[in-house]
Amino acid sequence: SLSRAHCFPQVHTHTVVAMPPAQRRVLIIGGSFAGLAMGRDLKSHFLVTIVDAKEFFEYTPGVLRAYVKPKHLDALTFTLYPVIEYRME
Numbered sequence: 001s002l003s004r005a006h007c008f009p010q011v012h013t014h015t016v017v018a019m020p021p022a023q024r025r026v027l028i029i030g031g032s033f034a035g036l037a038m039g040r041d042l043k044s045h046f047l048v049t050i051v052d053a054k055e056f057f058e059y060t061p062g063v064l065r066a067y068v069k070p071k072h073l074d075a076l077t078f079t080l081y082p083v084i085e086y087r088m089e
Helices: 033-042 060-068 070-076 080-087
Strands: 025-029 047-051 056-058 077-079
Touching (some): 025 033, 077 080
């Protein structure tokens, strides 16, 4: 005699999880004016990575003024990480 399993084979269902499409990436070399502006403009379409030789931004033309007024240096430089990670969101 045939068992019920032979007449009605078990159907295995598999849940297919759709993976999100891979986000395109862009690498920006330089974290000065143009690099930061491009990172800001491209962040909504790409996963942006900004690479710079320094960990800080420096407004170079103003450095000469800092020789005369050393306290002015704080207005000319800032650390890049917080700007890139938090202000560009």
